[in-house]
Amino acid sequence: MRKPVSRVLVINDETLILREFVKGLNAAARSLDNPLGLTFTGVTTASEALAAIESDGDVQAAIVDDKLYSLDGGKSKRLQMTALELVQRITRMRPELDVYILIAQEHEDEVVDTLFAEAVDGYFYREERDYRGMYRILNAEIQERARTPFYDQLKNYVWMAKDSWHTPGHSSGESLRASPWINDFYEFMGEHVFDVDLSVSVPVLDSLMEPRGVIAEAQGMAAQAFGSRRTFFATNGTSTANKVIFQTLLAPGEKLLLDRNCHKSVHHGVVLSGAHPVYLNSSVNRKYGLYGPVPKKVILEAIEANKDAEALILTSCTYDGLRYDLPPIVAAAHAAGIKVIIDEAWYGFARFHPAFRPTALEAGADYATQSTHKVMSAFSQASMIHVNDPTFNEHIFRENFNMHTSTSPQYAMIASLDVARKQMMMEGYKLLARTLALANELREQINSTGVFRVLDLDELLPEDVRHDGIRLDPTKVTVDISRCGCTVEDLQRELFTRFNIQVEKSTFNTVTLLLTVGTTRSKVSRLYDALMRIAREGRAARRLVQFPDVPDFTRLRCLPRDAYYCGGEAVPLLDPKENPNKALAERVCADQIVPYPPGIPVLVPGQVITRPILDFLVGLLRSQKRLELHGIVYDGYAPCLRVLKSSEERGLRRLA
Ligand SMILES: Cc1ncc(COP(=O)(O)O)c(C=O)c1O
Numbered sequence: 334m335r336k337p338v339s340r341v342l343v344i345n346d347e348t349l350i351l352r353e354f355v356k357g358l359n360a361a362a363r364s365l366d367n368p369l370g371l372t373f374t375g376v377t378t379a380s381e382a383l384a385a386i387e388s389d390g391d392v393q394a395a396i397v398d399d400k401l402y403s404l405d406g407g408k409s410k411r412l413q414m415t416a417l418e419l420v421q422r423i424t425r426m427r428p429e430l431d432v433y434i435l436i437a438q439e440h441e442d443e444v445v446d447t448l449f450a451e452a453v454d455g456y457f458y459r460e461e462r463d464y465r466g467m468y469r470i471l472n473a474e475i476q477e478r479a480r481t482p483f484y485d486q487l488k489n490y491v492w493m494a495k496d497s498w499h500t501p502g503h504s505s506g507e508s509l510r511a512s513p514w515i516n517d518f519y520e521f522m523g524e525h526v527f528d529v530d531l532s533v534s535v536p537v538l539d540s541l542m543e544p545r546g547v548i549a550e551a552q553g554m555a556a557q558a559f560g561s562r563r564t565f566f567a568t569n570g571t572s573t574a575n576k577v578i579f580q581t582l583l584a585p586g587e588k589l590l591l592d593r594n595c596h597k598s599v600h601h602g603v604v605l606s607g608a609h610p611v612y613l614n615s616s617v618n619r620k621y622g623l624y625g626p627v628p629k630k631v632i633l634e635a636i637e638a639n640k641d642a643e644a645l646i647l648t649s650c651t652y653d654g655l656r657y658d659l660p661p662i663v664a665a666a667h668a669a670g671i672k673v674i675i676d677e678a679w680y681g682f683a684r685f686h687p688a689f690r691p692t693a694l695e696a697g698a699d700y701a702t703q704s705t706h707k708v709m710s711a712f713s714q715a716s717m718i719h720v721n722d723p724t725f726n727e728h729i730f731r732e733n734f735n736m737h738t739s740t741s742p743q744y745a746m747i748a749s750l751d752v753a754r755k756q757m758m759m760e761g762y763k764l765l766a767r768t769l770a771l772a773n774e775l776r777e778q779i780n781s782t783g784v785f786r787v788l789d790l791d792e793l794l795p796e797d798v799r800h801d802g803i804r805l806d807p808t809k810v811t812v813d814i815s816r817c818g819c820t821v822e823d824l825q826r827e828l829f830t831r832f833n834i835q836v837e838k839s840t841f842n843t844v845t846l847l848l849t850v851g852t853t854r855s856k857v858s859r860l861y862d863a864l865m866r867i868a869r870e871g872r873a874a875r876r877l878v879q880f881p882d883v884p885d886f887t888r889l890r891c892l893p894r895d896a897y898y899c900g901g902e903a904v905p906l907l908d909p910k911e912n913p914n915k916a917l918a919e920r921v922c923a924d925q926i927v928p929y930p931p932g933i934p935v936l937v938p939g940q941v942i943t944r945p946i947l948d949f950l951v952g953l954l955r956s957q958k959r960l961e962l963h964g965i966v967y968d969g970y971a972p973c974l975r976v977l978k979s980s981e982e983r984g985l986r987r988l989a
Pocket of ligand 1 (some may be wrong): 464471570572573595596598648652676678679703704714757
């Protein structure tokens with residue numbers, strides 16, 4: 334097993350004292366138990382300190398002497414900063430680090446008061462020279478951050494090998510291991526998959542529904558790591574996390590401002606909560622078929638026009654890596670008393686490298702939902718809900734959380750959240766720095782093919798969000814494929830079958846690649862090699878068929894929930910002559926109709942159907958492209974829409 338390295342940086346501008354400290358601390362590390370590989374190294378100036386912390390991902394802690402620091406080795410007085418300013422710069426860059434201050438005993442009172450207002454973890458007296466004592470404290474603190482309370486307890490429990498007289502029925506895999514029919518599944522999955530598949534019948538493993546033990550502890554550590562007041566582990570993905578928050582914040586009929594391009598779980602959450610949705614139209618980049626963020630102007634105007642709204646939800650960053658300039662949006666929403674929820678399904682790692690910050694919470698959001706599994710080391714479905722809402726109603730939240738949570742959650746998933754948090758705390762900065770470097774390399778390599786081209790922020794941004802301060806997450810790489818001589822479907826098939834490469838998503842002329850903390854240089858090389866080979870084959874250009882624009886939102890006749898729960902009737906999309914069925918125009922849809930891709934609902938429950946929408950849907954059904962059309966009902970072979978009967982419509986409260 335590879336052993337970790339934990340570097341501690343000592344910053345003191347007096348070279349002799351610095352040398353003495355580094356020597357003393359390293360001697361203590363050598364002579365005492367040192368499982369995390371602590372080593373001490375020294376610098377004398379603030380700029381060296383900041384450079385070391387920026388370039389060395391193994392730095393886990395810093396000890397700053399309480400002095401004035403020069404940024405340039407003391408050449409200019411103007412560039413000096415206090416130790417406290419240096420601490421602030423360090424924690425702004427790497428909030429996960431432990432930071433200590435060395436002080437003179439006689440200055441204790443004045444320094445300590447200031448320190449506690451800042452992100453300083455403690456202080457040592459300079460004169461004591463108690464290197465072994467300092468080492469023990471630093472080692473304990475770093476070990477504390479590296480703890481995984483839930484995972485540790487789970488492992489201990491497995492090693493205790495208790496006889497199981499409880500669920501699950503496979504009883505640590507016994508029912509499979511002995512079976513001639515399904516023992517191959519046991520062998521393939523591995524014994525621990527079954528060993529850790531335990532249940533709430535084991536009290537030492539705590540309860541996800543009412544955490545008071547190791548789950549509560551693990552969630553508390555995650556809150557600290559991700560910068561929230563409270564964090565909750567969700568084992569049904571961000572899809573459920575969004576719904577839990579909606580049901581907490583919104584009573585039926587209360588207004589929610591939402592990007593029309595939000596994930597479908599958000600639209601499902603509207604139905605479940607009974608919210609009155611106010612849809613904000615996303616920007617569209619027609620050239621590449623990409624749906625982008627909602628223009629800032631549209632959001633601010635919607636806030637102004639809907640001050641009675643309870644909440645606003647936006648996705649940041651989007652699937653393609655576009656992230657909002659959130660602080661002014663959050664400020665405007667808060668000024669109107671509107672809570673802000675940010676769906677950070679694709680952006681959970683952002684806290685751990687300054688290139689990605691501010692995070693939604695740092696920008697002031699009340700809630701952030703993150704699919705830890707999408708971009709960090711957790712199992713699928715493992716997500717986190719982070720809460721910074723100053724008026725958080727924990728009781729209501731808990732009721733809703735429990736309503737959506739299985740009473741038999743997967744313990745491996747909870748453990749993977751604990752472990753993913755540890756990893757981000759201990760090596761997130763280093764891994765993200767590597768991922769960013771690989772993303773840069775990949776961009777250059779793809780562009781060097783002369784055929785494939787990575788789109789930069791300017792090309793990705795739709796015209797109407799060009800001046801909104803939107804930034805690009807460089808780990809999402811969108812590639813223009815229009816000159817490679819393949820349709821996007823052919824290219825994806827070829828990458829998969831000939832080169833063993835599966836990409837994340839596509840539009841008619843782009844593919845998007847997702848780099849994560851698990852991306853390796855060899856994977857980058859293999860992708861480059863595949864694209865270069867295809868590029869060199871010099872295939873003749875193909876005509877690429879553009880996806881038609883999703884029609885504009887029409888209007889809501891009633892609340893989505895009211896429409897959804899009507900029985901309705903299925904009316905065919907096509908008339909007997911195979912034309913769009915005019916009888917559907919002006920009817921009210923009962924389902925959510927979503928072509929995938931791009932995943933934006935063309936109709937939501939309660940929405941009035943119009944001719945352009947019918948033409949659009951029929952056009953999609955007739956197209957030869959492989960496309961899913963969620964929400965269509967089939968009567969035999971006839972595609973239909975479920976719409977409200979007129980008697981049902983009459984019985985519902987009309988919105989428009
Ligand atoms: C923006 C967004 N939010 C939420 C989700 C749902 O996340 P999960 O897969 O964790 O349920 C997705 C999934 O793709 C998504 O793209």
